[in-house]
Amino acid sequence: MIGENERWLLSFYRASEIAGALFFGRLASVLKPGRVQVDLSRHFADEAQHAWYWTDCLAQLGAEPLRLDDAYQRRYTAALGVPASLMEVLAITSVFERRVINQYARHARSPRIDPAVRAVLARIMEDERWHIHWVSRALRTLAREHGKDAVTAAVRRCQTADREIYRELTTEHAERVRALFEEGAET
Ligand SMILES: [Fe+2]
Numbered sequence: 001m002i003g004e005n006e007r008w009l010l011s012f013y014r015a016s017e018i019a020g021a022l023f024f025g026r027l028a029s030v031l032k033p034g035r036v037q038v039d040l041s042r043h044f045a046d047e048a049q050h051a052w053y054w055t056d057c058l059a060q061l062g063a064e065p066l067r068l069d070d071a072y073q074r075r076y077t078a079a080l081g082v083p084a085s086l087m088e089v090l091a092i093t094s095v096f097e098r099r100v101i102n103q104y105a106r107h108a109r110s111p112r113i114d115p116a117v118r119a120v121l122a123r124i125m126e127d128e129r130w131h132i133h134w135v136s137r138a139l140r141t142l143a144r145e146h147g148k149d150a151v152t153a154a155v156r157r158c159q160t161a162d163r164e165i166y167r168e169l170t171t172e173h174a175e176r177v178r179a180l181f182e183e184g185a186e187t
Pocket residue numbers: 017020046047050124128
């Protein structure tokens with residue numbers, strides 16, 4: 001059985017993966033045919049799988065996912081508004097995916113991590129690397145069409161919002177973060 005802090009964190013990951021799957025799924029259903037439509041469809045399927053991995057992992061650890069109405073992506077929408085163009089979608093996604101992989105890598109390094117959690121983190125990080133890869137490629141294509149400055153400005157705007165959201169989140173949940181990452185996993 002895992003502790004409450006870890007249960008909350010894995011539930012938060014699950015909620016964020018579900019929010020990602022729904023976001024990309026909606027986009028995948030409306031995009032015109034082309035490379036981005038294909039890549040987004042795979043991306044959507046990956047995020048849905050990730051939500052399942054966390055659900056399953058919690059069950060293996062003897063816990064049920066908490067019902068959370070918070071997810072990283074919801075904070076993005078609150079800070080940046082709903083993305084109005086494909087460029088904005090890709091800019092947010094590129095910044096967000098980097099945040100996810102950094103957070104998962106940080107978690108994987110934390111002491112006394114359960115092997116089931118470590119296995120899920122490793123499995124998901126492999127997919128997240130591909131997410132960063134295809135989005136970077138799509139942004140380079142857009143930069144050729146719309147100019148590098150427009151893309152750079154969109155990404156910078158998202159990076160600024162992302163830093164603020166992450167700071168807010170870690171401040172709000174400072175006790176859990178300390179328990180999980182700074183003093184070793186709770187028992
Ligand atoms: Fe994911």
